[in-house]
Amino acid sequence: MHPPSSVLAERGSTGPHDLVLVQQALRGDVASADALLQRLSCIVRFVYRLNRVLGCGLPADALEDVVQQVYAAVWPRLPDFAGSAAIESWVFGFCRNCLRAEVRRRRHGGKPTDFAEVSPPDAVPPASEAIEQDEELDVLRAELARLSPDERAVVEMRFLDELSFEEIARSLGLPASTVKDRCYRAMERLQGRMRRRDA
Amino acid sequence: MTRERFPAGDRLAELLRAHATATLTADERAELEAVRRTDPECAAAVARVDAVHRAFARERALRARIAAPPDPAEEADEAFARMAAAAARAEAELRSRLLHRALPRVVVRRGRTWRRAAAIALLAAAGVLVAAWFGAFSSAPPTLRRSVPAPETAGGEGASIVIAPRLSAVDRTLSWGPLWHAATYDVVILDGAGNVVLRRAADRERSTRWELTADEFERVRAHAPGLRLRVRALDGAGLPVGTSGDLPLTIE
Numbered sequence: 097m098h099p100p101s102s103v104l105a106e107r108g109s110t111g112p113h114d115l116v117l118v119q120q121a122l123r124g125d126v127a128s129a130d131a132l133l134q135r136l137s138c139i140v141r142f143v144y145r146l147n148r149v150l151g152c153g154l155p156a157d158a159l160e161d162v163v164q165q166v167y168a169a170v171w172p173r174l175p176d177f178a179g180s181a182a183i184e185s186w187v188f189g190f191c192r193n194c195l196r197a198e199v200r201r202r203r204h205g206g207k208p209t210d211f212a213e214v215s216p217p218d219a220v221p222p223a224s225e226a227i228e229q230d231e232e233l234d235v236l237r238a239e240l241a242r243l244s245p246d247e248r249a250v251v252e253m254r255f256l257d258e259l260s261f262e263e264i265a266r267s268l269g270l271p272a273s274t275v276k277d278r279c280y281r282a283m284e285r286l287q288g289r290m291r292r293r294d295a
Numbered sequence: 296m297t298r299e300r301f302p303a304g305d306r307l308a309e310l311l312r313a314h315a316t317a318t319l320t321a322d323e324r325a326e327l328e329a330v331r332r333t334d335p336e337c338a339a340a341v342a343r344v345d346a347v348h349r350a351f352a353r354e355r356a357l358r359a360r361i362a363a364p365p366d367p368a369e370e371a372d373e374a375f376a377r378m379a380a381a382a383a384r385a386e387a388e389l390r391s392r393l394l395h396r397a398l399p400r401v402v403v404r405r406g407r408t409w410r411r412a413a414a415i416a417l418l419a420a421a422g423v424l425v426a427a428w429f430g431a432f433s434s435a436p437p438t439l440r441r442s443v444p445a446p447e448t449a450g451g452e453g454a455s456i457v458i459a460p461r462l463s464a465v466d467r468t469l470s471w472g473p474l475w476h477a478a479t480y481d482v483v484i485l486d487g488a489g490n491v492v493l494r495r496a497a498d499r500e501r502s503t504r505w506e507l508t509a510d511e512f513e514r515v516r517a518h519a520p521g522l523r524l525r526v527r528a529l530d531g532a533g534l535p536v537g538t539s540g541d542l543p544l545t546i547e
Contacts, residue, residue, distance in 0.1 A: 156378070163385065164385050237354075255351040287343040291346075
């Protein structure tokens with residue numbers, strides 16, 4: 097039986113499992129490379145949906161650019177993939193960052209967005225509001241990034257993938273008590289840092 | 296701070312810990328709520344935890360929307376199709392990189408500052424010389440020059456890739472001129488949607504000629520018209536040093 101996986105991840109995939117896949121693909125294993133590329137096909141769906149959900153309103157040509165940028169950004173960072181999350185969760189961050197970078201580029205002197213080229217987003221907040229809400233979450237993401245890889249992995253599995261401590265422990269090969277301690281320590285750090293940021 | 300006010304072993308500390316890790320039982324939640332109402336410090340501690348939980352909840356909600364099952368309507372959208380084609384091109388390139396080059400690693404060595412500075416200066420000087428040699432000051436990257444194919448070799452003296460992008464049943468050979476500093480050539484034939492129809496075998500990657508077999512030719516011809524040829528010259532580290540771009544490939 098596969099351990100539970102992230103909401104974004106392919107069914108049955110987990111960070112440690114994906115770490116092996118990435119490492120084999122980087123060593124030139126053909127089957128692993130193909131499997132990895134298959135998993136990265138989520139990029140199109142993620143970018144397309146983020147554009148709508150965040151109300152970015154980027155036209156098709158800009159979205160093509162963003163997709164290419166995500167692939168270009170992922171490649172040099174593959175050796176850094178630590179397996180703390182499934183590939184899709186890892187790639188999700190690249191998609192969001194590249195999309196927002198493109199939005200910013202177009203806002204500040206880049207080619208203006210032609211909203212006539214895209215169909216209106218369905219039932220999403222206005223563009224600026226959605227993007228600002230997403231930017232508010234940057235505080236959380238920034239502080240998550242400052243945690244140690246061990247703590248970050250546990251916290252993300254607990255609060256983003258909503259796994260139980262027993263499931264996390266099985267996935268990481270650690271005692272549940274250790275996992276719980278790490279989670280608590282990480283939460284203390286997050287609370288302190290986010291409060292300081294708010295202040 | 297939390298530890299000082301709510302020391303380990305303290306019942307309230309246990310409750311706050313359970314709240315932080317989202318493991319409160321219903322009874323414990325009620326117990327914590329009762330204390331929170333009367334103890335401002337406890338209320339502040341709970342509020343801090345709640346703020347982090349709210350942020351996680353919003354992030355989860357966003358991810359859930361993005362991870363919704365595939366929707367045929369969105370896949371029928373022209374923008375989605377164009378993105379998929381762009382992804383196919385990027386994917387082909389990434390596949391080539393995965394299978395044909397070493398890991399992109401930067402090795403950082405610690406050393407004395409003056410030695411590093413000297414090394415950087417030396418590298419910069421070498422870079423200027425190399426740039427001058429290539430004529431890089433013109434700011435134009437190596438580009439395609441259509442002319443007579445050059446001899447079969449990986450690296451020559453030219454500064455451009457030369458291609459005759461035409462195939463026929465009697466002449467199934469594609470060829471191009473060598474690019475200076477090129478160690479290998481990554482060659483693909485793409486269909487109109489940007490999908491890779493055929494990629495040259497890795498064991499022939501140094502050659503500047505590609506003779507398709509009869510079977511390969513038929514496979515390619517089946518995807519005509521709209522075919523394109525892309526030749527990328529890579530240096531010894533697998534980094535691109537020139538490209539033909541996507542050229543219309545004629546089948547006669």
